[in-house]
Amino acid sequence: MADLYAAHWRRAHRAAYLIVHDAAAAEDVAQDAFLAAIGALDRFDRRRPFGPWLHRIVANRAIDWARREGLRRRVDAEREGEAERAPAPRPGPEIDEGVMAALAGLPADQRAVVVLRHLLEYSPGEIARMLELPRGTVNSRLRRALDRLGELLEDER
Amino acid sequence: MSAPGIEQRLPGLLREAPVPGATEAERRGHAVVAAAFAERGEADRLPVSAEAPRGRPASLPRLALGLLIAALAAALLLSPAGASVRHWVGDVFTDNAPKAHPGLTAIPGGGRLLVQSADGPWVVQADGSRRLLGDYSEATWSPHGLFVGTASGRTLNAVEPDGTPHWTLNAPGPVTDPRWWAGKYRIAYRAGNELRVVAGDGSGDHLLARGTAPVAPVWSPTGLRQLAFVEGGVSRPPRLTFADAESGAPLDSAAALPSTFKIEWADPVHGLLEVSRSVLRIRALQLGENGAIAIQGSTRLPSPGGRIEDASVAPAGDRVAVVARLGHGERTRSSVLLYEGDAGPRRLLTLPGRLSQVVFSPDSRRLLVAWPDADEWLFVPVGKGQPQAVGDVSAAFAPGSKGAVAFPTVEGWCCAR
Numbered sequence: 001m002a003d004l005y006a007a008h009w010r011r012a013h014r015a016a017y018l019i020v021h022d023a024a025a026a027e028d029v030a031q032d033a034f035l036a037a038i039g040a041l042d043r044f045d046r047r048r049p050f051g052p053w054l055h056r057i058v059a060n061r062a063i064d065w066a067r068r069e070g071l072r073r074r075v076d077a078e079r080e081g082e083a084e085r086a087p088a089p090r091p092g093p094e095i096d097e098g099v100m101a102a103l104a105g106l107p108a109d110q111r112a113v114v115v116l117r118h119l120l121e122y123s124p125g126e127i128a129r130m131l132e133l134p135r136g137t138v139n140s141r142l143r144r145a146l147d148r149l150g151e152l153l154e155d156e157r
Numbered sequence: 158m159s160a161p162g163i164e165q166r167l168p169g170l171l172r173e174a175p176v177p178g179a180t181e182a183e184r185r186g187h188a189v190v191a192a193a194f195a196e197r198g199e200a201d202r203l204p205v206s207a208e209a210p211r212g213r214p215a216s217l218p219r220l221a222l223g224l225l226i227a228a229l230a231a232a233l234l235l236s237p238a239g240a241s242v243r244h245w246v247g248d249v250f251t252d253n254a255p256k257a258h259p260g261l262t263a264i265p266g267g268g269r270l271l272v273q274s275a276d277g278p279w280v281v282q283a284d285g286s287r288r289l290l291g292d293y294s295e296a297t298w299s300p301h302g303l304f305v306g307t308a309s310g311r312t313l314n315a316v317e318p319d320g321t322p323h324w325t326l327n328a329p330g331p332v333t334d335p336r337w338w339a340g341k342y343r344i345a346y347r348a349g350n351e352l353r354v355v356a357g358d359g360s361g362d363h364l365l366a367r368g369t370a371p372v373a374p375v376w377s378p379t380g381l382r383q384l385a386f387v388e389g390g391v392s393r394p395p396r397l398t399f400a401d402a403e404s405g406a407p408l409d410s411a412a413a414l415p416s417t418f419k420i421e422w423a424d425p426v427h428g429l430l431e432v433s434r435s436v437l438r439i440r441a442l443q444l445g446e447n448g449a450i451a452i453q454g455s456t457r458l459p460s461p462g463g464r465i466e467d468a469s470v471a472p473a474g475d476r477v478a479v480v481a482r483l484g485h486g487e488r489t490r491s492s493v494l495l496y497e498g499d500a501g502p503r504r505l506l507t508l509p510g511r512l513s514q515v516v517f518s519p520d521s522r523r524l525l526v527a528w529p530d531a532d533e534w535l536f537v538p539v540g541k542g543q544p545q546a547v548g549d550v551s552a553a554f555a556p557g558s559k560g561a562v563a564f565p566t567v568e569g570w571c572c573a574r
Contacts, residue, residue, distance in 0.1 A: 005186075005187055005190055009183055009186055009187070009190075010179070010183065013176065013179065013182055013183065014171075014172075014174075017176045017177075018171060018174065022412075023176070023177040023178050023182070024412060024455070025412065026176070026182075027178070027182040027185070027186065028414070028415060030182070030186060031185075031186050031189050031190070031435075031436075032415065034186065034189075034190045035189065035190070035435065038190065065394065068392075068393055068394045069394060069412075115171065118164070118167040118168050118171055119168065119171040119172065121168070146163050146164065149163050149167075150162075150163055
């Protein structure tokens, strides 16, 4: 168990944080993903690697959390009549400059494909299977995310 | 910057971006995950591939990384959280259940109990005598035990402990989770998913919040009109919210634990305990002038090592008792754990089957632990002394019933007079 945990926790937790940009939520997402994976071990083909299975749970839960949080912010803002002034999702306190600030400005589903592709190094086909999306959608999200990152970084120069 | 340039830089930036509280999160996660493995009984025989992660090899040499992991594991096993996990993993169950006395002849430690059965709530006096209050689905003590707030369908009621009705209020939805304010004469309750507040004489009923989660609200023990409750939980993430109970003005709010099922004030006024099935978390609170409350941060308590069935804060606010369940089916066993100070939990006892509830006595010196599988209540001293057991609990609150009856729920242990 210690080997499994040591091999996977940090990357799973980091991936969750880079998608949700909230330390407490990232910890909950990573913990819940591990617990869900453990709870479903009976259905898991143990000859296959554990990592992609865990990362799939992490990514989907992190996207769900980020979407719900975004919806909650909009509802709260509308309730207070401040929809026009509702701030964009803010980066975490440590993610405050350069490429990371630009990443924080992307929608959660784009952040997720960027993290899966460029942190966890899955291919677009693998990401498509993990997120149950058409491969073309993954490619287009990646392209839009990289274009947006490029624009934001160019603006900073 | 061109897309290829970003693609080249992104992997390194993503790997090196700081993650706040990563070390503490890793330690807490280990405790939770180890406990879950132990619960499955698979910690030592899990043949899942622990393949090295993809991507660039770690910068540390393999041997150094191995030593680091070993040191981490050792530190975890010696930490309070790890100690509790090790305790679970190596636990050998011993039957330390006390011999039960049939029937409730007296409440150890005194006081009065409010007990909810299928027939309705009962008041149990210190000598064990008991009275059914009526056909109500929930009940709560008033601060000094002079009244009982009860719920029945869409009505909120105040009745005297002998069952005499005092007043009835028609609510806009099914009434649940009534809670009487210790500071003044107010009752908070949920009507459907609305949180409402009414004066203790049934007047001044007003809406406080919509869209609340099915979690009982808690009043501040400071005597001020502050109320904590959980919003959302179905279509939006749950939020722990503090509000002024008169004006409804929000005081502060933060994300609640997923699947929070209980909150209680703690520490003794500067904390609030959140309880989910896997996590115990204390929110630190800063109390300002004019009833202001600011959430300052949170601390997770070491994992109890199993599914959390119930948790209770001592009336003094300085201790937390937890019942946790480990294993499944015939291998199920449950423990009562006590958290006090900064140390890890102290296990008071472990028993076969499921323990469903833990309630502190008014003087914080005993625990009432519900053991439905044995049809018993256990009165467990927090300090020295032997537990006392009372048997045939179900039948005591279902006179005349034949066949199986539901195990009753303790709604409160009140204020010895």
